[in-house]
Amino acid sequence: MYVCICHGVTEKDIKKAAKAGAQSLQDIKQATGCATGCGTCADVALEVLQNANDNVTPDFLKILQPKSKWQEQATA
Numbered sequence: 001m002y003v004c005i006c007h008g009v010t011e012k013d014i015k016k017a018a019k020a021g022a023q024s025l026q027d028i029k030q031a032t033g034c035a036t037g038c039g040t041c042a043d044v045a046l047e048v049l050q051n052a053n054d055n056v057t058p059d060f061l062k063i064l065q066p067k068s069k070w071q072e073q074a075t076a
């Protein structure tokens with residue numbers, strides 16, 4: 001999933017940078033270039049970074065992911 005369209009930075013790129021030691025939006029900017037263009041991706045990039053070490057899917061991505069089989073059965 002692309003987080004930054006200006007620089008083609010993905011969620012995976014941000015998680016990789018976090019794993020390499022990025023701890024702030026500034027670190028992500030330096031490591032990936034994310035949020036150094038129009039800047040509209042900054043909040044999302046920060047949310048991905050904050051969740052990176054917890055391996056938690058950020059809320060903004062949950063709505064884009066297909067439902068699991070049990071979720072489909074629960075709503076049927």
Ligand code: FES
Nearest residue numbers: 004006037038039
């Ligand atoms: S979308 Fe990331 S800087 Fe524009």
